[in-house]
Amino acid sequence: MCSLIVQLRVVALVLFGFACGALFPVKAASDDGVLVLGRISDNPQEHYEQLKPLLDYVVPRMADVGIREGHILMAKDAHQMASYLRRGRVDWVTETAASAVLLQERAGAEPILLTERDGTSYYHSVFFARRDSGIRSLGDLRGHNVAFQRPSSTSAYYVPAAELLTRGMRLEILLAPTDGVASQEVGYLFARSELNISTWVHKRLVDAGVMSNLDWDNPRHMPPSFARDFVIIGKSEPYPRALELVRGDLDERVRQRLEQVLADAAADPDASEALLKFFKTTRFLPLDKQAGESLRRLATGIDRVRREVE
Structure with a gap:
């Protein structure tokens, strides 16, 4: 019974943050050693359960750069997530390619890794x-x-x-x-x-x-x-399956350590279950030339869609 109450409180907190945005009591990595993982979501409860295990894996491996806690903050759309990034309330975001491009444009987010899901890093x-x-x-x-x-x-x-x-x-x-x-x-x-x-x-x-x-x-x-x-x-043409991004003004030590921990996770047996729950991620890959060209092409396409269609 106690376990159920705790779970319900966690879900309520996630839903509260999703709905109320500015009232969610989350501090970013520059504040008190908290790393905040963000996600655009239409299903906060399900996504919380997918995100939390990997965040729990990452946080203790970043103690050497001052990270002691991990929080999750979800947004209802790219506009809200861009606001969180600009205000320094989210440090790390996992998103699809189009959302990544929008967050780059609107908030200066910076891609750090390709996310390979279920053995696939590109699709069309x-x-x-x-x-x-x-x-x-x-x-x-x-x-x-x-x-x-x-x-x-x-x-x-x-x-x-x-x-x-x-x-x-x-x-x-x-x-x-x-x-x-x-x-x-x-x-x-x-x-x-x-x-x-x-x-x-x-x-x-x-x-x-x-x-x-x-x-x-x-x-x-x-x-x-x-x-x-x-x-x-x-x-x-093919484009990245998903990407990991950080806010542009994230402390460089935190950024580099996060990138290293994620890149090394696929070789660590302790990360296997967390990666599986993290949208069936199999590994994180360095950004290559193909990814850069694909994202530039996608950015041009999105800009045209927004000008001519929306």
Whole structure:
């Protein structure tokens, strides 16, 4: 009973911080030796359980640079997380590539490592349509509609939207799948989940869909009975699966030690369970030339989507 009460108090504290932001009593690494790990989240309770084990692993290994405690602070969106970073309330953030680019732009966050999840450090977006739709290429999408996932998605919004804009297409948001689409435009809707995307295309509610190649290969998101009726009509360039970032003014000693601890974690048996819970992370990798070029390309695409679509 006592254990349950403690767990409920922890969850309540996380939810309170998520909802109230400025009232959450968290200090960053420059204050009293506390390291604060941040995450943009629409499910604070689940993400807390995924983040906490790795934070608990990292903190004692940073005692030599003054770190004695670890806290978690979640934000509802990139705007709120950028504010936390600018105000020094978050030190370390784990995010997808698009969110990382937005936090770089808005708050001066700096990527320090690539995050390899389930053995994959890069992935790409896959466009698909029904085999009997007559749509065989991205150019064929003019005058049709497409299902994205959600406005914050890297693989199922920012990357594919930028790809279509690069090909000279104009994107217009639709209120419903039945809305008409002009012959030179591509209409789009947000389906909220990968399974919804594949279902909408299969049921002919929309003409095409897009998701990551990892979701395409996942039968929970792309049922084999659906996939048999689909054809891939386009793919994007690869981009990082996820990244670890720090605020730009983080103490250099703390930054270097955090990077070292994370980079060494994959070789430490004591870190295996924490890494698994941390979004099935298999290892943290140095930022390479491919990552830099991919992030610059993604930043250009996101900027265009925000100017021409949003």
